[in-house]
Amino acid sequence: MAEPIRDVTIIGGGPAGLYSAFYSGLRGMDARLIEAREELGGKVCLFREKMIWDAGGQPPLQGETFRRQLIEQGKTFGPEVLTGTKIAAIRKNGQGLFEAQDHRGRIHLSKAIIMANGGGIVTPQKLRLQGADVAEMDNLHYTMPSLAAFTGKTVLISGGGDAAVDWADELSGIAAKVILVHRRDNFCAHEAQVEKVRSNGTDIMLNVTIHRLLSDAAKTRIELVELMDTESGALTRVEVDDVVVSHGYERDSELAFEPEPLRKDSHFFEGGADASTTVPGIFAAGDCLSYTGKVNLLVGAFQDAVNAVNRAKTYIEPEAHDRGMVSSHNDRFKERNRSLIRQIAEEVKSGG
Ligand SMILES: Cc1cc2nc3c(=O)[nH]c(=O)nc-3n(C[C@H](O)[C@H](O)[C@H](O)COP(=O)(O)OP(=O)(O)OC[C@H]3O[C@@H](n4cnc5c(N)ncnc54)[C@H](O)[C@@H]3O)c2cc1C
Known part of the structure; x- marks a missing residue:
């Protein structure tokens, strides 16, 4: 057709x-x-x-x-x-x-x-790790689905911009532990927000990148994150419930x-x-x-x-x-308004 x-x-x-x-x-x-x-x-x-x-x-x-x-x-x-x-x-x-x-x-x-x-x-910049198939991991996030979903969890956030620092701030008090890792020695986020995460119990790791993600046997969940110190190359592993990546768009x-x-x-x-x-x-x-x-x-x-x-x-x-009638006086809404007004009247009558 x-x-x-x-x-x-x-x-x-x-x-x-x-x-x-x-x-x-x-x-x-x-x-x-x-x-x-x-x-x-x-x-x-x-x-x-x-x-x-x-x-x-x-x-x-x-x-x-x-x-x-x-x-x-x-x-x-x-x-x-x-x-x-x-x-x-x-x-x-x-x-x-x-x-x-x-x-x-x-x-x-x-x-x-x-x-x-x-x-x-x-689209959020995806984590690029050599040889690792990270696409399917259930607990790897690029946007925050809901803050409540992280209640009582250990959350590792990677990034140094406003979004990463904001999320670290918002999750403090909700998550059991927040670890914020950034590849540079300084954040590029708003200074006031950086001050907040410095004082709210967030575990901050600078000059550090995600080197490897270690998953469970089914390869659906990340259990450990291997971090690399960008200066010394030293590797450390941290246990996590969730990983949030905020590396720009x-x-x-x-x-x-x-x-x-x-x-x-x-x-x-x-x-x-x-x-x-x-x-x-x-x-x-x-x-x-x-x-x-x-x-x-x-x-x-x-x-x-x-x-x-x-x-x-x-x-x-x-x-x-060259312009439309305002919606409050527009004929196109006449029928719809009648039924909406009837609905409002019903609600008022039933004490709603
Ligand atoms: C993190 C963040 C927080 C923000 N907070 C606020 C706030 O609190 N208050 C506020 O007022 N503003 C806020 N903004 C700004 C606001 O979101 C934008 O100004 C608004 O979304 C712009 O709407 P838009 O429709 O022009 O563009 P977009 O929201 O970018 O939508 C454009 C759409 O076009 C689609 N598209 C692109 N190319 C094509 C194509 N070739 N074919 C088909 N589809 C295509 C895209 O996929 C997208 O869905 C925020 C922005 C961000 C990123």
Whole structure:
């Protein structure tokens, strides 16, 4: 069956992409959202256990809760959502439609494109140990699933940046023992956080790297970590329940634009605060878009998304209004509001 032609294809299922999907529905546009990873949420997947305080109008909430809410909102108007689908190339065809070609060679057609790729697919840098198959170890982590999962455990954290030092701080008092190892003689994390881990009982080992992981007979769990002193080469072994590796991120931002490439400043598209890029019909939102005054925060991603959708709307329908009605006065919510108000009334009646 031929692929339906959508109004807009949104590349990236992080906060900017999900909010663009929601806002496209609000503007009566038919959207397709394409995400390279199996999971939606973008960089929020990297800080699920953290508390977010600055999302605007939200009480402090955990990254994972925020991610779930974003997905729910993004799906409000039933966009087509494809995960595990990496877009490799975008081109404009002879009919003036955009073709987004995925890594399997499948073409996704639409009248406009919103780039919301965050500047690339960001994945934590994996531990590279010669000869060791560490991929399958159940107790080796690159992101923190939940702090509670480490209650009473001995946790070895490898890394010297903000994330590693923050995790060491947050786990103190939860884990039985925290060992923080770093290959250099100094941390590159925020000084105040470093001071905290120096005084909270964390066992700090500097000039030390992970040399080998020793697993159980089934090769599913790490039992011992062999550490090497980077100066003397001396080896020591420590018993662990869990290992957390925080060695920074890798970014894959490879994406071809034909015939005209989008102008980029390293991984980020040069554009305007109105979400425009250097190619008409391709708009951008969130971390991938660079302009003077840009804020690389969740709230910035939402503002960009509104602009990108409004611009895509008038690109497709030049006579359309250049902005949408606010949601509190928008006809598209009339039916939904009726049932929500009925639900609230029921809850009030039953004392909920
Ligand atoms: C550790 C950490 C903590 C943070 N804490 C906060 C905070 O407390 N408050 C705050 O406001 N901000 C915070 N941020 C920043 C915030 O997460 C980002 O600003 C936000 O995620 C940007 O959203 P985005 O959708 O533009 O990009 P991303 O979240 O990066 O999402 C982009 C998505 O596009 C996908 N993608 C990339 N290339 C392709 C492709 N070719 N095909 C298909 N999909 C593709 C990626 O896989 C990704 O899912 C934090 C960031 C980090 C890393």
